[in-house]
Amino acid sequence: MAEQARQQKVHITTFGCQMNEYDSSRLASLLASHGFVPAEDAESADLVLLNTCSVRERAEHKVYSYLGALRELKQRRPGLLIGVGGCVAQQEGKRLLDSVPYLDLVFGTQALERVPELIEEARAGRRVVCTPGEPMPVGLAGAHEADHPQLRPGLKAMVTVMTGCDNFCSYCVVPYVRGRERSRPASEVAREVAQLTAAGAREVTLLGQNVNSYRDPERGLDFAGLLEMLCREPELWRLRFTTSHPKDLSPALVEAMAGLDKVMEQLHLPAQSGSDRVLAAMKRGYTRRQYLERVADLRRRAPGVCLGGDIIVGFPGETEDDFAQSLSLLEEVGYDFLFSFMYSDRPFTKASKLPDKHLEAEKSRRLQRLQELQRGISLARHRALVGSVAEVLVEGPAKRGQGLMSGRERGGRVVNFEGKAELKGTLARVRVKEGLVNSLKGRLVGPAGGVEP
Numbered sequence: 321m322a323e324q325a326r327q328q329k330v331h332i333t334t335f336g337c338q339m340n341e342y343d344s345s346r347l348a349s350l351l352a353s354h355g356f357v358p359a360e361d362a363e364s365a366d367l368v369l370l371n372t373c374s375v376r377e378r379a380e381h382k383v384y385s386y387l388g389a390l391r392e393l394k395q396r397r398p399g400l401l402i403g404v405g406g407c408v409a410q411q412e413g414k415r416l417l418d419s420v421p422y423l424d425l426v427f428g429t430q431a432l433e434r435v436p437e438l439i440e441e442a443r444a445g446r447r448v449v450c451t452p453g454e455p456m457p458v459g460l461a462g463a464h465e466a467d468h469p470q471l472r473p474g475l476k477a478m479v480t481v482m483t484g485c486d487n488f489c490s491y492c493v494v495p496y497v498r499g500r501e502r503s504r505p506a507s508e509v510a511r512e513v514a515q516l517t518a519a520g521a522r523e524v525t526l527l528g529q530n531v532n533s534y535r536d537p538e539r540g541l542d543f544a545g546l547l548e549m550l551c552r553e554p555e556l557w558r559l560r561f562t563t564s565h566p567k568d569l570s571p572a573l574v575e576a577m578a579g580l581d582k583v584m585e586q587l588h589l590p591a592q593s594g595s596d597r598v599l600a601a602m603k604r605g606y607t608r609r610q611y612l613e614r615v616a617d618l619r620r621r622a623p624g625v626c627l628g629g630d631i632i633v634g635f636p637g638e639t640e641d642d643f644a645q646s647l648s649l650l651e652e653v654g655y656d657f658l659f660s661f662m663y664s665d666r667p668f669t670k671a672s673k674l675p676d677k678h679l680e681a682e683k684s685r686r687l688q689r690l691q692e693l694q695r696g697i698s699l700a701r702h703r704a705l706v707g708s709v710a711e712v713l714v715e716g717p718a719k720r721g722q723g724l725m726s727g728r729e730r731g732g733r734v735v736n737f738e739g740k741a742e743l744k745g746t747l748a749r750v751r752v753k754e755g756l757v758n759s760l761k762g763r764l765v766g767p768a769g770g771v772e773p
């Protein structure tokens with residue numbers, strides 16, 4: 321009897337944002353349909369793929385250092401195929417193949433569906449690049465996305481609703497590596513959400529570079545309309561979304577957050593700076609005052625919303641006074657969580673050509689100062705929740721802390737509490753006992769909707 325061919329193993333490493341994680345899971349699903357099984361590590365794989373990020377310089381460096389570490393593996397096992405996809409691949413294209421001689425394939429952000437055929441080419445000994453300059457027709461992209469949802473979703477899953485960005489903020493590489501905005505048809509998004517909930521997911525996070533500019537290409541539904549439509553999925557308990565551009569935050573979306581019970585009270589609203597001068601140089605399209613008005617309106621209509629922000633420190637020409645305005649914005653807004661970054665030049669961007677760049681040491685000093693301030697703000701906001709009862713989707717044992725279970729409350733904050741393993745996958749009511757910088761601790765009160773003993 322002929323020996324059965326051994327199944328090919330693929331190992332995918334993901335760098336960067338949730339969008340890349342989502343793409344990687346779709347890629348895994350697509351490759352599974354072509355007979356690949358997951359490998360535990362690169363060492364045991366026949367195919368190693370890197371799904372990369374170039375939004376920050378540091379993330380890009382990580383990709384190159386990971387690739388460097390694979391050189392020795394390829395020398396030992398010349399039959400191993402190595403591929404790079406995602407934003408670095410889109411940005412560098414053939415240059416990547418030229419500079420990494422042991423690389424077999426390079427595929428851009430819009431070429432996921434072509435990876436199986438690229439693998440075949442590489443197997444035949446041809447080194448291949450597929451980084452289409454033009455966005456794929458929406459129908460084609462959508463068909464692929466719907467056909468290859470994530471493998472084995474857990475309790476929580478992600479679904480991309482739109483990709484690309486038309487905003488061209490002066491520091492950002494995304495419009496160049498992800499292309500122009502493209503929304504997926506709402507019917508397709510709904511189908512994927514239904515597939516995920518049928519497989520056990522109860523919380524879905526909708527992803528997009530700017531979900532506020534979502535527009536259903538079939539029926540013209542806006543993002544608030546999409547949320548309303550997805551809330552009709554009976555097995556879906558919770559919906560989150562990210563990211564929202566402040567200039568496009570519509571009253572309809574705020575209304576949806578306030579009025580739809582399945583839409584969680586969590587909003588990521590990146591400001592990037594508290595200084596009008598820097599905001600203008602960043603081409604963000606709003607002033608500090610307009611941003612604060614949006615926040616005030618949001619809190620008026622959806623009180624208790626958990627608000628997150630992004631701040632970049634050390635933008636070219638950012639003065640000490642500009643930086644002080646970013647610090648004061650943190651205090652004025654009172655963010656619950658904050659992502660903060662040091663500015664770094666990104667290829668193609670307008671900001672990379674600006675004068676007055678800061679030294680790394682200065683950016684680092686500003687970042688530390690900002691993060692220190694935010695730690696105090698997060699702590700105070702979490703402590704203010706002590707005594708309240710949170711609805712927690714229980715995800716499993718806490719990462720740290722013996723015997724504790726962990727989950728997230730509606731605002732997205734981590735809540736740890738004493739409880740039995742059987743609670744996993746249920747909604748529980750937990751009274752907050754302690755507020756920490758990054759999480760809450762509490763006591764189990766009962767199931768969500770139950771009566772407090």
Ligand code: SF4
Nearest residue numbers: 485487488489492494
């Ligand atoms: S809104 Fe600005 S920062 Fe966000 S992805 Fe688009 S260009 Fe980049």
